[in-house]
Amino acid sequence: MAFTFKPYTPAAKYKTAAAYFSMEFALDQALKTYSGGLGFLAGSHMRSAYELKQNLVGIGILWSEGYYDQGxxxxMTLKVNYRRKYYSFLEDTGLMFPITIHGADVQVKAMYLAPETFGTAPMFFLTTDIPENxxxxxxxxxxxxDPNEAARVAQSILLGVGGGKLLDLIGRKTDVYHLNEGHGLPLAFWLYDKHGRQLDEVKKRLVFTTHTPELAGNEERPMKLLTDMGFFGSVPVEEVREVARLHGDSLNYTLTALRFARKANAVSKVHGVVSNEMWGHNEGICPIIAITNSQNGTYWRDKYLAAALKAKDDQALVERKYELKKALFELVADQTGNVFDPQVLTIVWARRFAGYKRADLILQQFDRFVKLVTDTERPVQMIWAGKPYPLDYGAINLFNSIIQRTKHLKNCAVLTGYELNLSAALKKGSDIWLNTPIFPREASGTSGMTAAMNGSVNLSIADGWIPEFIKPGENGFLIPHAPEGTSDEERNAQESVALLDVLENQVVPMYYDQPKQFLxxxxxAMKDVEPEFESNRMAKEYYEKLYK
Structure with a gap:
């Protein structure tokens, strides 16, 4: 039986047909197609598209072995495990078609995720892991x-060209193609070839989101490799150079996307300024506006906490928070053998493990930190969690060093398995959500939004979305960051002192001595985070500011 694409009927105001291309989507714990924040964001976007009944289709890749399983x-140090995944809830469309990679035909199969499965926009996941290849x-x-450079290029072709061809194959007229990061850039050249090699025709259809100032999120590859792999399809390399305005021997995905799109967005107001400073001097780029990332409340918020807040029932809110802390501490005890106390102030640092996020900033003044977590009158409990990239040995060493440095402290724990379920447990069971990036390298930082939805107060460097949200002492706490131009060593020293000053002088005294004020x-924070930082607002803005 042939596959027939019959999504829900879109709402009248969202009839523009859009397709959203992302290398990762965090939709459900059961579906291992994500690594971190980019996937969490894409997952929330797909959920809000469903709630608003937007005419949106998600295009991703079905990763046979996921990102990796963290053991x-x-x-007790980190171990990387790969395990094959099978998903009975994905529908085999029966659709199979070729794309060209490195001069050879590679067969692509499309799997379908129906909207009602997880409450998302209709989604297709592409795979090459089939017997025909x-x-x-x-x-x-x-x-x-994948750490192999050629494999990464092939993955980009699969996402961009495979996704574009699939939409034609199912007969969907697509008005707007949305690249979430530059990973799917071959789509731009596929559209260019499809529409008579007229750049203006691509610009009518292509929009782009840039998510980070970090090098890893702004891929750059040698032109020879890209040409050999078939990144540009049948477009001659001389024409690629001309239309992409290339002058060197490599191609930057982000810069090229900015030259092929009609409009792009950064993911917070701060990141909007940073992105325009990074790319604005280049000729031929499109406008870059700011649409601040957000997270889906329906998925993330604890309904009992939300109900207690709405009913203005402080006792019910406090009691529910106590229950959520107990549930988290059962995970802590199971993994580490440390038994935490739900009455004790609990700080969590949890996100993708990367050097610039500085998971160990709170440990830089180690004697002061030890004093905090061993204080018998006003103690503090500290939890870390997160997945380093499997070949980021600096981040892996940092993860392992935190385990080694804190293993003798009964009020400290480092947890493995940082995926959707653990992330939710940490947000619901923490009192303080700690965020310590190097300013201005955290483009958005959406984990703090879902923490706030669940009664966990942000303690953060003023980066990403935080300046749009925090009113110090009213709905969160700020860590003053060092002046621009400060050396790395001096910045870390200054900001680690500032972090502990805020904890010792503001957070700990308020939690223990002024519990009503802390509540x-x-x-x-719970009131202020929604609806401004809930993803229905973001999904609406994409239609209003980017797609129209």
Missing amino acids: RNED DYVSRTISHHLY KVVKT
């Missing part, structure tokens, strides 16, 4: 962010 070695072609869709901060 432990015998000494040779072994090397099958591995293209094995690992999200007021919790409730204000």
Whole structure:
């Protein structure tokens, strides 16, 4: 039986047909197609598109072995495991078609995720891991962010060209193609070839979101590799150079996307300024506006906390928070053997593990930190969690060093398995959500939004979305960051002192000595975070500011 694409009927105001291309989507714990914040954001976007009944289709890749499973070695340090995944809830469309990679045909199969499965926009996941392909072609869709450079290029072709061809194959007229990061850039050249090699025709249809100032999120590859792999389809390399305004021997995905799109967005107001400073001097780029990332409340917020807030029932809110802390501490005890107390102020640092996010900033003044977590009158409990990139040995060493430095402290824990379920447990069970990036390298930082929805107060460097949200002492706490131009060593020293000053002088005294005031901060944060930082607002803005 042939596959027939019959999504829900879109709302009248969202009839513009859009397709959203992303290398990762965090939709449900059961579907391992994400690594971190980019996937969490894309997942919330797809959920809000469903709630608003937007005419949106998600295009991703079905990663046979996911990102990786985070386990432990015998000494409790990080262990990377790969395990094959199978998903009975994905529908085999029966659609199979070829794309060209490195001069050879590679067969692509499309799997369908129906909207009602997880409450998302209709979604297609592409795979090359099928018997019709040779072994090397099958591995293209094995690992999200494969470390092999040629494999990464092939993955981009799969997402961009494969996604574009699929939409034509199912007969969907698409008005707007939305690239979430530059990973799917081959789509731009596929559209260019499809529409008579007229750049203006691509610009009518293509929009782009840039998510980070970090090098890893702004890929750049040698032109020879891209040409050999078939990144540009049938467009001659001389024409690629001309239309993409290339002057060197490499191509930057972000810059090229900015030259092919009609409009682009950064993911917070701060990031909007940073992005325009980074790219604005280049000729031929499109406007970059700011649409601040957000997260889906229906998925993330604890309904009992939300109900208690709405009913203005402080006792019910406090009691529910106590229950959520107990639930989190059962996970802590199971993984580490440390038994935490729900009455004790609990701080969590949890996100993708990367050096610039500085998971260990709170440990830089180690004696002061130890004093905090061993204080018998006003103690503090501290939890870390997050997944480093499997070949980011600096981040892995940092993860392991935190385990080694804190393993003798019964009020500290480092957890593995940072995926959707653990992330939710940490947000619901923490009192303070700690965020310590190097300013201005955190483009958005959406984990703090879902923490605030669940009564966890943000303590953060004023980066990403935070300046748009925090009113110090009213709905969160700010860590003053060092002046621009300060050396790395001096900045870390200054900001680690500032972090502990805020904890010792503001957060800890308020939690223990002024519990009513602390509860007021919790409730204000819960009220202030929605609807401004809930993803229905973001999804509406994409239609209003980017798609029209």
